[in-house]
Amino acid sequence: MGMTMTQKILAAHAGLDTVQAGQLISAKLDIVLGNDITTPVAVNEFKKAGFDKVFDKDKIAIVLDHFVPNKDIKAAEQSKQCRDFACAHCVSHFYDVGKMGVEHALLPEQGVVTAGDCIIGADSHTCTYGALGAFSTGVGSTDMAAGMATGQAWFKVPTAIRFQLTGALPKNCSGKDVILTIIGQIGVDGARYQSMEFTGPGVASLTMDDRLCICNMAVEAGAKNGIFPVDDVTRAYMEGRCERTPVVYEADPDAEYERTIEIDLGKIVPTVACPHLPENTKPASELGDIKIDQVVIGSCTNGRMEDMEAAYRVLNGRQVAPGVRCIIIPATMDILRACVERGYYTAFIDAGAVVSTPTCGPCLGGYMGILAAGERCISTTNRNFVGRMGHVDSEVYLASPATAASSALTGCITAPKEV
Numbered sequence: 476m477g478m479t480m481t482q483k484i485l486a487a488h489a490g491l492d493t494v495q496a497g498q499l500i501s502a503k504l505d506i507v508l509g510n511d512i513t514t515p516v517a518v519n520e521f522k523k524a525g526f527d528k529v530f531d532k533d534k535i536a537i538v539l540d541h542f543v544p545n546k547d548i549k550a551a552e553q554s555k556q557c558r559d560f561a562c563a564h565c566v567s568h569f570y571d572v573g574k575m576g577v578e579h580a581l582l583p584e585q586g587v588v589t590a591g592d593c594i595i596g597a598d599s600h601t602c603t604y605g606a607l608g609a610f611s612t613g614v615g616s617t618d619m620a621a622g623m624a625t626g627q628a629w630f631k632v633p634t635a636i637r638f639q640l641t642g643a644l645p646k647n648c649s650g651k652d653v654i655l656t657i658i659g660q661i662g663v664d665g666a667r668y669q670s671m672e673f674t675g676p677g678v679a680s681l682t683m684d685d686r687l688c689i690c691n692m693a694v695e696a697g698a699k700n701g702i703f704p705v706d707d708v709t710r711a712y713m714e715g716r717c718e719r720t721p722v723v724y725e726a727d728p729d730a731e732y733e734r735t736i737e738i739d740l741g742k743i744v745p746t747v748a749c750p751h752l753p754e755n756t757k758p759a760s761e762l763g764d765i766k767i768d769q770v771v772i773g774s775c776t777n778g779r780m781e782d783m784e785a786a787y788r789v790l791n792g793r794q795v796a797p798g799v800r801c802i803i804i805p806a807t808m809d810i811l812r813a814c815v816e817r818g819y820y821t822a823f824i825d826a827g828a829v830v831s832t833p834t835c836g837p838c839l840g841g842y843m844g845i846l847a848a849g850e851r852c853i854s855t856t857n858r859n860f861v862g863r864m865g866h867v868d869s870e871v872y873l874a875s876p877a878t879a880a881s882s883a884l885t886g887c888i889t890a891p892k893e894v
Contacts, residue, residue, distance in 0.1 A: 477727025479635040479687040479703055481670040484724050488593040496731070504534065505609075505719070506588055508596030510578055511539040515556045515726070516616035517597055521623060531627035536568035536587055537561050538578035541835045543571070546842040563837035571679075576807030576833040579603040579691060579775035582882045584807055589713060590705045591722025595619065595628050600775050600857065605702035606686035608709055608723060610734040612700045633699040635670040636661075637732040640677030643729040647891045649785065650685030651777055651855065651875035654692040655746040657738065659756030666696035669733065671728065677740045678703060683712045684781040691776045692857050695753040709757075739873035745890040748873035751861045759878050769852040770883040772876050773804025774832070774838045777855035780810050782876040787819045787881035790890060795827035796886030802824045802844050804831045818870045828883070847872075853882045 478486065478493060486494040488502035509517055514537050529535055535582035537557050554571075561569040568587055569578065579600050582588045588604045594611035595601065597619035604611035614628065614656055622628050638657065658665070671693045673686075681689075686703050693701030703709070705723045747757040758812035772778075772786050783805055795801045803823050805811040813834060814820050823830050837844025839855040846852055846865030851872065854864065874882070877891035 476731055477729035479670060479730045480672055480704065480724050480726045481610050481635060481700060482632055483726070484591060484593060485630060485632055486620065487724070487863060492633045496632050498632045499629060500632060501629050502593050502626055504626050505592040506534055506536055506594045507619060508536045508538070508582070508598065508601060509616070509619050510537070510541055510598055511543055511550070511554050511557055512541045513597035513616045513619065514560070515553045515835035517619040517623065518556060518560045520617050520620035524620065524624070526624040529566070529623045532565045533567045534626065535566050535623055535781060536582060537566055537569045538581055539572070540577050540833065541839065543834060544573060544832065573596060574808060577775045577778055577835055580779055580806035583607060583687065584809060586718050588718040589655060589709065589717035589719050589721045590658050590709065591724055595622050599694045600691050601702045602698065603687055603691040603775060605693070605700050607689040607713065610700055610702065613694060629669070629735055633668055634671045634733045635672050636666055637735045638671060639671045639735055639737050640673060640675040640740055641737070642677050642739045643680035644740045644743055645821050647745055648743045648879060649715060649781070649875045649877065650681060650688035652743050652746045653685070653738070653740065654689045655748050655753065655756050655873065658692065658696050658753045658831065659746065659748070661696055661736070663695060663752055663754045664697040666693070668699050671696065671698045671701040673701070673703050677685050677738070679708065680740060682781060683708055684779045687779065692753070693838050695857060735818055745875065745878045745889060747878065748859055748874065750870040750871065753857070753873060759874065759888060760788055762888040765872070765888045766886060767799060767853050767882055767888065768850040769844065769846065770799060770801040770879050771804070771837050771844055771854040771856060772802070772879050773806060774835065774856040775806065776857045778804055778806025778810070778833070778878050780813060782855065783810060783814050783819055785876040786880045787822055789826065789877060789884065790826040791822040793826055793884050795883045799883055799886050801828035801883040802831060802837065803828050804836060805833055807833050837864055839877070853879050853888055855879050
């Protein structure tokens, strides 16, 4: 029996010719990732276990992004613990204020991750890097500690669902609408501990930012990972960027999938996930009577350059509706700089929006955009659980940057026109 793309990567990193779904393996790691919330816990476990050195200073990445710039004393203490550990062990990939970004946008941008990698991160959205043809998945801080010390992690080899993509997206839709549509179709546990493998002729029409967004939210369907094949779009993105030579794996023709789901990209519409689960999706066009108090455009899901471009096209020369707070967060310093150089900052400010330093901030109810009881936010983030962005009686609606920006202009949930 042949292997899926994910299974091939895991077999190679386990030093095995083949693996089967359900098999327990120990695999070598190319990158171990942590942030300012999860790394301190990992550091404590690292020390508790008696480890005194990391397995490879060049294969550990620590990104301060959740509560940075530090929002309070506790956040400052956590960040200091990360800084001290990174310095003590000469960690090569350490990103702090001025150089940091939202981790899952930053690592691909900086070439820290590449095709064929096996990556763990103490953050559930580590599955983002499957867009580059890597196996990447979220783990707990204890596994991060063990990974930093040994360079290995154990996995149960996942089964897979194949998503056969055809057609191309309408101009008012993006990868966010694709993944929300899929989660709405299969549910938040529809891919539980499975690999979501995207194939078919429609893949070629998706940009790298689309793919990063789609893989980022694979975990919202319960998936172990999401992954795209390496094609010309991937190669163009990685060329001159990646630290290591990409290794390309392809699924075998006789690879076994639990099921195949056909997705015609041409039929995707602007989609919104209503409270309080990402599976509670509806077309944006059906929600026009829902008033909003806040808009957030950013995060590891939708803070990339194409997301900023979509927001600019909608907001430029227009005004945010009275009573709506619009927060825009470029995901990395490079994206922030590009927004400044292209005049996006001026356009956002003139429209009545506020622009932030790169941070996870409001996505997890961290800071800089917390909701009060009864308030509603339409956000380009990835989760809308009860209390996710503030008070338990607030509501979060998930959408694409174009839909979120269009809603900022009207004060209620609004489907974007072609942008």
